[in-house]
Amino acid sequence: MIDSHCHLDLPEFKTDLKTVLKQSSEAGVTRFLIPGTTQEGWQRQLTIQNNFPQCDIAFGLHPYFLTDEDDSLSQLQCWVEKHRHICVAIGEIGLDATVNTPLKKQQELFLGQLELAQQFELPVIMHHRKTHHLLIEGVKKVNFKYGGVIHAFSGSEEVARQYIDRGFLLGIGGTITYPRASKTRQTVSVIPLEYLLLETDAPDMPMQGRQGQRNSPAFISDVAKSLAELKNLEKKSVISQTTENYWRLFNVDG
Numbered sequence: 001m002i003d004s005h006c007h008l009d010l011p012e013f014k015t016d017l018k019t020v021l022k023q024s025s026e027a028g029v030t031r032f033l034i035p036g037t038t039q040e041g042w043q044r045q046l047t048i049q050n051n052f053p054q055c056d057i058a059f060g061l062h063p064y065f066l067t068d069e070d071d072s073l074s075q076l077q078c079w080v081e082k083h084r085h086i087c088v089a090i091g092e093i094g095l096d097a098t099v100n101t102p103l104k105k106q107q108e109l110f111l112g113q114l115e116l117a118q119q120f121e122l123p124v125i126m127h128h129r130k131t132h133h134l135l136i137e138g139v140k141k142v143n144f145k146y147g148g149v150i151h152a153f154s155g156s157e158e159v160a161r162q163y164i165d166r167g168f169l170l171g172i173g174g175t176i177t178y179p180r181a182s183k184t185r186q187t188v189s190v191i192p193l194e195y196l197l198l199e200t201d202a203p204d205m206p207m208q209g210r211q212g213q214r215n216s217p218a219f220i221s222d223v224a225k226s227l228a229e230l231k232n233l234e235k236k237s238v239i240s241q242t243t244e245n246y247w248r249l250f251n252v253d254g
């Protein structure tokens with residue numbers, strides 16, 4: 001299994017990352033993707049990747065941590081240029097309508113990062129929250145060609161298909177382990193497995209039955225199990241297809 005979205009660079013994993021990776025490996029997780037969130041975090045991601053080559057890394061500026069420094073985009077450009085060989089995507093980028101930062105400002109940074117990804121011929125990792133229409137609008141505006149993943153996808157089949165038509169995969173995480181997430185569960189049940197990736201978003205988004213605990217890639221098997229149930233498939237087919245999807249999208253050698 002591959003955890004295509006986990007924030008192992010965050011302080012929550014600072015003291016026991018090695019143990020977390022070992023537990024995850026014992027649980028069958030062979031690869032991890034750590035998306036970037038802030039400029040301060042990029043160096044730490046590099047260090048982790050150096051020490052643990054099973055961790056892939058992406059660099060980006062998350063809308064949650066948007067600051068007033070207007071050179072952050074050019075900093076990102078320099079950083080990716082320097083570390084292009086090790087960077088598998090631009091992200092986590094996106095738009096969030098539930099935070100205080102004005103959407104207009106978020107959009108500027110989002111479009112800038114999409115253009116950067118286009119320039120480097122890299123896929124993107126996209127964060128959404130009540131912003132599907134604006135994300136799709138941005139992708140069309142830039143005529144973005146390298147696809148990516150919609151992190152923690154939730155939404156209707158119609159929305160899902162709009163992304164898929166533009167070359168995106170859907171990141172499927174702990175949300176589907178909750179029976180109350182009926183719309184997303186319904187969507188996931190009808191979207192072909194070729195378009196799905198497994199993810200945890202650790203340390204956030206705990207799965208059903210693990211609320212209040214730090215989330216970990218070691219628990220990703222819960223997502224694979226729920227996905228298999230929803231699609232009436234064997235868990236091992238879910239694992240092998242989502243693994244193949246990962247290699248296809250991020251173009252890294254397994």
Ligand SMILES: [Zn+2]
Nearest residue numbers: 005035092201
């Ligand atoms: Zn994230």
